[in-house]
Amino acid sequence: xxxxxxxxxxxxxxxxxxxxxxxxxxxxxxxxxxxxxxxxxxxxxxxxxxxxxxxxxxxxxxxxxxxxxxxxxxxxxxxxxxxxxxxxxxxxxxxxxxxxxxxxxxxxxxxxxxxxxxxxxxxxxxxxxxxxxxxxxxxxxxxxxxxxxxxxxxxxxxxxxxxxxxxxxxxxxxxxxxxxxxxxxxxxxxxxxxxxxxxxxxxxxxxxxxxxxxxxxxxxxxxxxxxxxxxxxxxxx
Amino acid sequence: xxxxxxxxxxxxxxxxxxxxxxxxxxxxxxxxxxxxxxxxxxxxxxxxxxxxxxxxxxxxxxxxxxxxxxxxxxxxxxxxxxxxxxxxxxxxxxxxxxxxxxxxxxxxxxxxxxxxx
Numbered sequence: 001x002x003x004x005x006x007x008x009x010x011x012x013x014x015x016x017x018x019x020x021x022x023x024x025x026x027x028x029x030x031x032x033x034x035x036x037x038x039x040x041x042x043x044x045x046x047x048x049x050x051x052x053x054x055x056x057x058x059x060x061x062x063x064x065x066x067x068x069x070x071x072x073x074x075x076x077x078x079x080x081x082x083x084x085x086x087x088x089x090x091x092x093x094x095x096x097x098x099x100x101x102x103x104x105x106x107x108x109x110x111x112x113x114x115x116x117x118x119x120x121x122x123x124x125x126x127x128x129x130x131x132x133x134x135x136x137x138x139x140x141x142x143x144x145x146x147x148x149x150x151x152x153x154x155x156x157x158x159x160x161x162x163x164x165x166x167x168x169x170x171x172x173x174x175x176x177x178x179x180x181x182x183x184x185x186x187x188x189x190x191x192x193x194x195x196x197x198x199x200x201x202x203x204x205x206x207x208x209x210x211x212x213x214x215x216x217x218x219x220x221x222x223x224x225x226x227x228x229x230x231x232x233x234x235x236x237x
Numbered sequence: 238x239x240x241x242x243x244x245x246x247x248x249x250x251x252x253x254x255x256x257x258x259x260x261x262x263x264x265x266x267x268x269x270x271x272x273x274x275x276x277x278x279x280x281x282x283x284x285x286x287x288x289x290x291x292x293x294x295x296x297x298x299x300x301x302x303x304x305x306x307x308x309x310x311x312x313x314x315x316x317x318x319x320x321x322x323x324x325x326x327x328x329x330x331x332x333x334x335x336x337x338x339x340x341x342x343x344x345x346x347x348x349x350x351x352x353x354x
Contacts, residue, residue, distance in 0.1 A: 113252070134317060139305070214250035216250055217246075
């Protein structure tokens with residue numbers, strides 16, 4: 001069974017670090033791409049912080065070789081080399097396009113916490129006391145729904161203030177607003193390898209301009225979040 | 238680059254612990270799955286069924302909320318609809334308690350599609 005780490009440019013040097021469960025990492029070239037993988041007699045360890053770090057170190061090693069790297073999701077397995085070749089050949093065009101997109105770039109991650117306004121339970125201009133319990137229940141739900149909507153809009157606006165200037169300075173960006181009620185923005189930015197310091201300065205200026213927000217910026221990482229083409233913005237539900 | 242994750246922190250807030258808590262919370266949500274192990278098969282099945290029931294209940298309730306907002310319902314209709322949803326919610330609460338399930342258990346993360354509820 002093969003555990004796959006990343007798709008890269010050919011020809012990578014075999015990574016200097018061991019793979020999952022101590023297995024040596026090999027590489028295979030297929031259709032102008034290369035794949036880093038390790039061979040296992042039994043199923044490789046399930047995902048855990050430790051195994052994820054081992055997986056990440058292999059991707060870091062490839063990135064440090066100056067190659068374009070697309071890390072593969074942990075747990076991606078193939079039966080043997082022939083199946084792996086076939087899998088890569090099927091997605092050759094898409095993988096090649098994404099390698100071109102991330103070449104010469106690294107990923108920086110951003111997490112922003114905010115403190116949402118305390119819940120206001122009373123609905124706008126409706127007297128809940130009137131009528132029976134059914135009416136009171138439904139009007140309370142109306143109020144909650146309106147409040148949810150207001151919070152969502154406030155979050156979108158606050159997140160855009162942070163995200164838009166950073167996204168403009170990046171080659172590509174991915175973002176999610178309110179992954180949890182406190183996590184205002186989770187975003188990834190694809191920036192040039194040599195542009196990390198400039199981007200970090202932008203982040204620090206932005207954090208200074210928004211003292212009410214907690215900002216964590218991490219990297220440089222291989223392009224974990226950029227394996228797929230950018231998605232069209234989701235239409236509001 | 239070294240192995241120490243701290244070397245990958247470019248800019249950090251004062252409240253790093255709070256950030257870590259929030260990311261852990263997100264991590265738990267992402268790794269939540271319907272419990273289908275043989276020992277808890279009854280609870281797993283209840284979780285699956287109640288997840289679907291809860292989805293339908295919330296969709297219907299949201300539709301009712303929109304009709305109230307639209308102002309097309311009479312007071313009597315609002316009372317009747319509200320009573321129905323109030324009882325449905327109470328019944329769901331009883332079932333959740335019976336199978337020892339929380340609201341979080343009835344929400345599945347659908348990856349790029351976001352949360353079910």
